[in-house]
Amino acid sequence: xxxxxxxxxxxxxxxxxxxxxxxxxxxxxxxxxxxxxxxxxxxxxxxxxxxxxxxxxxxxxxxxxxxxxxxxxxxxxxxxxxxxxxxxxxxxxxxxxxxxxxxxxxxxxxxxxxxxxxxxxxxxxxxxxxxxxxxxxxxxxxxxxxxxxxxxxxxxxxxxxxxxxxxxxxxxxxxxxxxxxxxxxxxxxxxxxxxxxxxxxxxxxxxxxxxxxxxxxxxxxxxxxxxxxxxxxxxxxxxxxxxxxxxxxxxxxxxxxxxxxxxxxxxxxxxxxxxxxxxxxxxxxxxxxxxxxxxxxxxxxxxxxxxxxxxxxxxxxxxxxxxxxxxxxxxxxxxxxxxxxxxxxxxxxxxxxxxxxxxxxxxxxxxxxxxxxxxxxxxxxxxxxxxxxxxxxxxxx
Ligand SMILES: *Cc1c(COP(=O)(O)O)cnc(C)c1O
Numbered sequence: 001x002x003x004x005x006x007x008x009x010x011x012x013x014x015x016x017x018x019x020x021x022x023x024x025x026x027x028x029x030x031x032x033x034x035x036x037x038x039x040x041x042x043x044x045x046x047x048x049x050x051x052x053x054x055x056x057x058x059x060x061x062x063x064x065x066x067x068x069x070x071x072x073x074x075x076x077x078x079x080x081x082x083x084x085x086x087x088x089x090x091x092x093x094x095x096x097x098x099x100x101x102x103x104x105x106x107x108x109x110x111x112x113x114x115x116x117x118x119x120x121x122x123x124x125x126x127x128x129x130x131x132x133x134x135x136x137x138x139x140x141x142x143x144x145x146x147x148x149x150x151x152x153x154x155x156x157x158x159x160x161x162x163x164x165x166x167x168x169x170x171x172x173x174x175x176x177x178x179x180x181x182x183x184x185x186x187x188x189x190x191x192x193x194x195x196x197x198x199x200x201x202x203x204x205x206x207x208x209x210x211x212x213x214x215x216x217x218x219x220x221x222x223x224x225x226x227x228x229x230x231x232x233x234x235x236x237x238x239x240x241x242x243x244x245x246x247x248x249x250x251x252x253x254x255x256x257x258x259x260x261x262x263x264x265x266x267x268x269x270x271x272x273x274x275x276x277x278x279x280x281x282x283x284x285x286x287x288x289x290x291x292x293x294x295x296x297x298x299x300x301x302x303x304x305x306x307x308x309x310x311x312x313x314x315x316x317x318x319x320x321x322x323x324x325x326x327x328x329x330x331x332x333x334x335x336x337x338x339x340x341x342x343x344x345x346x347x348x349x350x351x352x353x354x355x356x357x358x359x360x361x362x363x364x365x366x367x368x369x370x371x372x373x374x375x376x377x378x379x380x381x382x383x384x385x386x387x388x389x390x391x392x393x394x395x396x397x
Pocket of ligand 1: 059060061062063086087089090131132133157159160181182183193194
């Protein structure tokens with residue numbers, strides 16, 4: 001997956017443009033910058049590639065989620081439905097705004113189970129936030145329909161599935177807003193960075209203002225600008241955006257290589273009758289950043305994962321026991337351990353996560369292993385990796 005595997009002269013040259021002008025900030029200093037507006041350039045190119053009307057860059061994927069939620073009006077006491085299998089950024093961004101994360105089961109897609117989503121809707125629900133984990137998506141037709149019926153926002157976390165599509169549309173462009181991360185381990189990277197796409201003009205204005213202290217960005221005198229609403233600083237720097245421009249040019253080549261390597265790995269695993277694959281909902285095309293598969297039981301999956309480590313196979317993940325991606329690892333969330341005083345809404349409305357039943361998700365996650373698709377490998381190395389993973393699985397069955 002990671003774009004850092006193809007880091008090269010193109011990124012260096014982009015960054016040097018910025019260093020030579022010395023304007024590291026995306027706003028102002030028009031005279032000094034010799035026509036270089038890296039963040040703006042990346043936003044235009046990214047919106048076009050993602051078939052969206054607007055893009056707003058920010059400082060991280062977590063910031064993208066936070067800004068997207070705020071821009072769409074999600075705030076204190078509003079409930080946001082999110083999956084139990086995700087990255088901690090999902091609930092971090094929701095809690096940051098005083099809103100309430102409502103954790104909901106996943107299904108065989110490893111994304112939100114639409115039936116569980118529907119059962120979790122209350123009068124306070126404002127938004128459904130599917131997370132396209134490990135390169136693929138939940139059933140977005142079903143989720144969009146639920147949003148229409150109940151008048152809810154759909155905000156896609158496409159941080160791990162950039163380049164995947166659903167019904168022919170890029171992931172992230174289907175919901176009201178879509179969020180991406182350009183952190184160092186993502187498919188394309190800025191070092192640190194994030195992006196929000198939307199077709200909604202008001203949301204674009206709101207994201208633009210919220211991520212820069214409320215600045216209206218009218219005119220060319222930054223100090224004289226007005227601030228229609230409260231904001232924050234989630235800006236990306238020109239240095240980071242410059243790296244992103246070079247990475248975006250490599251994006252389609254990265255996706256093609258991922259698909260090629262994915263197929264080598266998946267074809268080898270498909271020869272083992274006990275191995276089944278994560279369900280990709282009808283209409284969906286993965287970005288092929290991970291091969292995600294199920295073993296017959298949790299016990300076997302655990303054993304296989306340990307054996308893969310022993311066999312020296314890197315970057316195979318057993319999320320069930322992982323500190324960052326599954327509810328079991330989130331003691332801090334379950335117990336609301338926080339440095340600061342949390343809003344009264346959070347304290348009174350949060351579901352009791354220590355006593356919630358996610359056995360349906362456990363049944364999927366307990367059997368899931370994901371192999372990263374590393375684009376820095378040669379075809380030969382990927383073939384060897386595929387054989388070694390398959391061999392290790394067979395030995396544990
Ligand atoms: C990486 C990631 C994020 C957060 O991105 P950062 O840029 O690291 O803040 C959010 N959601 C998912 C699913 C991610 O994988």
